[in-house]
Amino acid sequence: MNYDIIVIGGGHAGCEAAHATSVLGHKTALITSNISNIADMPCNPSIGGTAKGIVVREIDALGGLMGKVADKSHIQLKMLNNSKPAVRSLRAQADKITYPKIMLEELQKLSNLEIIEGMAKSIVVKNSKIAGIELENGKKYFCNALILTTGTYLKSKILIGNEVKESGPHGEKTSNFLSESFKSLGFEMLRLKTGTPQRIEKSSINFNKVKAEEGDKTHWSFSFDTTPIYDVNKQEKCYITYTTKDTHKIITDNLKKSAMYSGNIKGTGTRYCPSIEDKIVRFADKERHQLFLEPESIYYNDIYLQGFSTSMPYDVQDKMVKSLPGLENAKILKYAYAIEYDAINPLQLKLSLESKLIENLFTAGQINGTSGYEEAASQGLIAGINSSRKLTNKEPFILKRNEAYIGVLIDDLVTKGTLEPYRLLTSRAEFRLILRHDNADLRLREYGYKIGLIDNKRYNKLIEKKANINDLIYQLKNNKISKTNIPEELLKKLEYKTLNTGYTLYEFATRPEIKLNDYLKTNILENKWSPEIIETVEFQIKYEGYIAKTYKEVEKMLKLENKKIPKDINYDNIKNIASEAKEKLKKVRPLNIAQASRISGVNPVDISLLAIYLKKEYNKNE
Amino acid sequence: MDSTICAVSTALGNGAISIIRCSGAEAIKIVNSVFLGKNLEQVPSHTIHYGFITYQNEKVDEVLVSIMRSPKTFTTEDIVEINSHGGIATTNKILEVLLASGCILAEAGEFTKRAFLNGRIDLLEAEAVGDLIVSETESSRKLAINQITGSLSNKINNIRQKLISLQANIEVNIDYPEYDDVLVITEDILKPTLINIIEELQHLLIDSKNGKIIKNGIDVAIIGQPNVGKSSILNDLLEENKAIVTNIPGTTRDIVEGKIFLNGIILNIVDTAGLRLTNDQVEKIGVEKSKDISKTADLIIYVIDNTTEKISVDLQNLQNLGDKPVIVFINKDDIKTKLDINKLKDYQVIFGNTINEFGLEKLKTKIIEIFNLEKIETKDFSYLSSARQVSLVSKALMVIEESLNNLNMGISIDLISIDLQNCYELLGEIIGETYKEDLLDELFSKFCLGK
CATH class of the missing domain: 1.20.120.430 (tRNA modification GTPase MnmE domain 2)
Incomplete structure (x- = not known):
């Protein structure tokens, strides 16, 4: 069979990739080992979180599926950091039954997409260019571009105590051959480790002993196209409990039985998602560790015990869980395990997520060394877009660090590489002030439209929003404050004795204690602005100074990004450059000076020498 | 677009002149904004112009400015070179004015680097200069780290x-x-x-x-009305006849400088023209300059003639100095006192005369006291x-x-x-x-x- 594009793997990256290529008009096949596991959530029952929630907004702005599907399947929704305007981020408890079901329905609507069950065995390459894929059953499928989103299934091993099983998550079959196929093609493989905690039967938990955490009473949505209608009062609760001295003693006494500490695990784990034994060893002074009890679905009774991931044997896990307040009689439905798997070294990728080794081969998600559904989905979307652009001879779509968290994620991966499963954090984004929840559509929807994933109807909504924002700003700048547009209660509350009416409404709003909402409702202006518009405008007014500072920094970076490095550069010809820097540059092959300067081990002096060399070799006639 | 950089191109010290160089697209615009004289934005390239560097309507120094327009310059960018009077205080002041007006202080070797990056230096020279640049940045980096x-x-x-x-x-x-x-x-x-x-x-x-005191010394300005003996005090301190001393008011029309060591610290002493209203053009400039110098100095020695009856002008002058450290030196105490000392009770006052040099030791002791010079550790001081x-x-x-x-x-x-x-x-x-x-x-x- 022949396809334009084949996607291997039906996880969060694979779904977004296949959706994008299908919508963009390519005959696409999504090959997965088990159709019923499409968009499965083998770990946390949640979508979003700090930084990640903004990524979901970005995916939506560009025309991806994750936000839309999450909006239809969440059982609890919260705005994290609501009082910190630059870093607000949505987090949802997503129903583990509903989310994959709706995702599958979305994919089945796509006329260009065919979903095929099968295990990939090896990639077919002709003249360093992708030709197709061979399955373990011997069948061959041919394609012009291939997107690999195989998650943790490459040579994966599940470890519980001293038990080692060759298996993917959920007891799925692991793919041993594909990893070998990669190695033979010159890929460097990383060995990574992650883990998942126990699932506890809901009815066995004593909820009187744990603290309930409710969803927000305000309506939210990930997608810019969702009008939220869910009942805010009927959300599922999460709960908080803590480890005890007993828990710590049980773990310390049995440390050698843990796969992590017995030497069974070779892979590098993540600091962002450590096992409980790791936490107790590394933070011996800490008296207790916070744990979250999260519902997985309204259709079954599993409660996910966030924070308690471990590779201890079953009997020790039983004791550990029972030492937790509220879980004294807990019944474990699924035991925690550690999983070790192969990933490719992301330094061998281009910023487009195309392989540097094999033309038209793209990879996305955990195979690239990341962790997290959102990180995976965003890469899937970018790989989908770029495989399409490659086949239609268009420039790759690369988001810059000042444009999106997705840009930060991919640039970090491809430029710095990773030694542990990579997780997005707001602190990784140097320009996070302008990469916000509220402005993801303003930043990215235009791109989605130009690429072809956003239709006219959705694009027009953006145009309208922009117009409304400008209109509001215009009105605020052109109306002076007066007793008619500033409510009296507000003045009293602010203890303003007199109102200096020389100020415009815009200037008045620059004061931190003033909220636009306080006077937009009763002022002379019509009350026609949505909360989203007010939020964006208010942020711009209040933090103008900080935003200006950020743009200055952005400008510095962009200037260096414009200093391109030719693809044919021979780093051996640059004299005096440090040898470590030379090796790194050869491997990463940065596209421009800015990217080069972010490579660890490349010093400012090396960058100067590189810039000088470029000037000398390539701009002779300028 | 690259930023506009500036730096002192001559060695900081007490040469006859020092040169401050600016390079970048805004160089001419920025210098013009602090220059009193021709409109530099309209003068032809590679020409020299006389005028003043001013800051907030005050003259900083009398200068000659060379305008060199892109591309035929060292860095290929617009370059302005300001020839100013030597002396650390003035040179630094001009640098500060430029920094405040939009220039960025150049890193070590940055002019050379720009010359190079902009292709000013040809291909054959390139590799040799490449080495130079490395050594420059590396050593300056190391130097900086060693220094601190x-x-x-x-x-x-x-x-x-x-x-x-x-x-x-x-x-x-x-x-x-x-x-x-x-x-x-x-x-x-x-x-x-x-x-x-x-x-x-x-x-x-x-x-x-x-640190600045240890490295550059203390700038002391001797000021006062004409013919109260400012130059004589300088000469006595310097123990040489450097300033021209006469009894004609207004003899010191320019600035006279000298250095002495006090507890291992250099005092840069400047004698200034007497503060008075004058119609003499040359003297006028001197008087203006005196005012400027008193602003940049670390210490003022204000001299009053013991025989002056009315010191309201002096009191006004003293008040104009703000909260800068001041020592009032009552000169000619060998002659009968006429002034009302009570009016100076808010100031540190020393009596003395330049005939028998009485009071000069007290003056030195006072300076040591004001700057805590006995306590400054000149060794191992960071x-x-x-x-x-x-x-x-x-x-x-x-x-x-x-x-x-x-x-x-x-x-x-x-x-x-x-x-x-x-x-x-x-x-x-x-x-x-x-x-x-x-x-x-x-x-x-x-x-x-x-x-």
Whole structure:
């Protein structure tokens, strides 16, 4: 069979990739080992979180599926950091039954997409260019571009105590051959480790002993196209409990039985998602560790015990869980395990997520060394877009660090590489002030439209929003404050004795204690602005100074990004450059000076020498 | 577009002239904005012009300015060279004026670097100069680090450590808002820490003034009305006849300088034209210059003639000096007193005369007292040694003061963290360190987080 594009793997990256290529008009096949596991959530029952929630907004702005599907399947929704305007981020408890079901329905609507069950065995390459894929059953499928989103299934091993099983998550079959196929093609493989905690039967938990955490009473949505209608009062609760001295003693006494500490695990784990034994060893002074009890679905009774991931044997896990307040009689439905798997070294990728080794081969998600559904989905979307652009001879779509968290994620991966499963954090984004929840559509929807994933109807909504924002700003700048547009209660509350009416409404709003909402409702202006518009405008007014500072920094970076490095550069010809820097540059092959300067081990002096060399070799006639 | 850079191109010291060079697209515009004379933006390339550098309507120095337009210049950018009178105080003042008007202080070797990056130097020369650039930046970096060994770099590191701990904690609060067992950095925690950092940065700057005293000495200006004996005092201090001393009021029309050592510290003593209204053009410039000098000096010796009856003009002049350290020297005490000493009771007053040099020792003792010269350790003393370092610390201080101000105004901590980061980076520039990676390490070595 022949396809334009084949996607291997039906996880969060694979779904977004296949959706994008299908919508963009390519005959696409999504090959997965088990159709019923499409968009499965083998770990946390949640979508979003700090930084990640903004990524979901970005995916939506560009025309991806994750936000839309999450909006239809969440059982609890919260705005994290609501009082910190630059870093607000949505987090949802997503129903583990509903989310994959709706995702599958979305994919089945796509006329260009065919979903095929099968295990990939090896990639077919002709003249360093992708030709197709061979399955373990011997069948061959041919394609012009291939997107690999195989998650943790490459040579994966599940470890519980001293038990080692060759298996993917959920007891799925692991793919041993594909990893070998990669190695033979010159890929460097990383060995990574992650883990998942126990699932506890809901009815066995004593909820009187744990603290309930409710969803927000305000309506939210990930997608810019969702009008939220869910009942805010009927959300599922999460709960908080803590480890005890007993828990710590049980773990310390049995440390050698843990796969992590017995030497069974070779892979590098993540600091962002450590096992409980790791936490107790590394933070011996800490008296207790916070744990979250999260519902997985309204259709079954599993409660996910966030924070308690471990590779201890079953009997020790039983004791550990029972030492937790509220879980004294807990019944474990699924035991925690550690999983070790192969990933490719992301330094061998281009910023487009195309392989540097094999033309038209793209990879996305955990195979690239990341962790997290959102990180995976965003890469899937970018790989989908770029495989399409490659086949239609268009420039790759690369988001810059000042444009999106997705840009930060991919640039970090491809430029710095990773030694542990990579997780997005707001602190990784140097320009996070302008990469916000509220402005993801303003930043990215235009791109989605130009690429072809956003239709006219959705694009027009953006145009309208922009117009409304400008209109509001215009009105605020052109109306002076007066007793008619500033409510009296507000003045009293602010203890303003007199109102200096020389100020415009815009200037008045620059004061931190003033909220636009306080006077937009009763002022002379019509009350026609949505909360989203007010939020964006208010942020711009209040933090103008900080935003200006950020743009200055952005400008510095962009200037260096414009200093391109030719693809044919021979780093051996640059004299005096440090040898470590030379090796790194050869491997990463940065596209421009800015990217080069972010490579660890490349010093400012090396960058100067590189810039000088470029000037000398390539701009002779300028 | 590249920024416009400036630097002193001649060795800082007491040469006859010093040259300050500016390069960049805005060079002519910026210099023109502080230049009193022809409109430099309209003069032809490669010409020299006479005028004054002014700042906030005050003349800083009389200068000659060379205008060289792109591309036929050393860096291929527009270049302006300002020939000013030598002397550290004046040269630095001009540099400060340019920095305040939009120039950025050039890094070591930056003019050469620009010349090179802009292709000014041809291909054959390129490799040789490439080596030079490396050595320049490397050695200047090493030099900078060596200069701030010991206590200063410790001090900066301590401040940075405080900043990074705070920042790591704030980042954890932001990235893991659901954890209730991590200390939440609130305004109440942040404020005292910021105040403490502000104090420490201020100390660094105060120390830098001591450092400046050790390195550059104390600038002392002798001022007063005409013919009260200013030049004689200078001569006595210098023990040589450098200033022209006559009994005709207004003899010193220009500035006369000399140096003496006091407890191992250099005193740069400047004798000035007497302060009076005059119609003589040359003298007028001298009088103006006297006023300028009294502004840049670290110490003023104000001389009053013992035989003056009415000292209201002197009192006015003294008041105009603001809170600068002043010693009032009552000259000619060998002649009968006519002035009312009570009117000077707010000032440190010394009586003396230049005939038998009585009072000069007391003057020196007073200077030692005012500047604590007995306590300044000239050995093993660490200080911010370059304008670059002082400017970075000043900027860092400004950023933190602003962030404290913003915090008081109710700006939330996720924004304040931008200021903390900025401050951390500025201080890091002094000791040549980078930011991002150590923050993440700090974050995860200190806090236990994750699912």
